[in-house]
Amino acid sequence: MATVVRAKPDESADSVIRRFKKKVFSDEVLLELKKREYYKKPSLERKERLAELKRRRRHQRSFS
Numbered sequence: 001m002a003t004v005v006r007a008k009p010d011e012s013a014d015s016v017i018r019r020f021k022k023k024v025f026s027d028e029v030l031l032e033l034k035k036r037e038y039y040k041k042p043s044l045e046r047k048e049r050l051a052e053l054k055r056r057r058r059h060q061r062s063f064s
Contacts, residue, residue, distance in 0.1 A: 003029060
């Protein structure tokens with residue numbers, strides 16, 4: 001899926017680039033790229049997800 005930004009009439013190149021950056025950020029293209037850069041075994045992904053949940057729960061308990 002390509003991210004496409006078309007220049008409007010009388011629009012500067014800077015504003016087109018700015019809109020493109022915003023669209024890439026909102027589409028989370030870079031996050032997906034980083035995620036796919038290296039292969040992770042499903043078991044490792046599961047462990048990381050569970051560890052993140054534990055951290056969040058511990059953090060929420062400290063504020064309660």
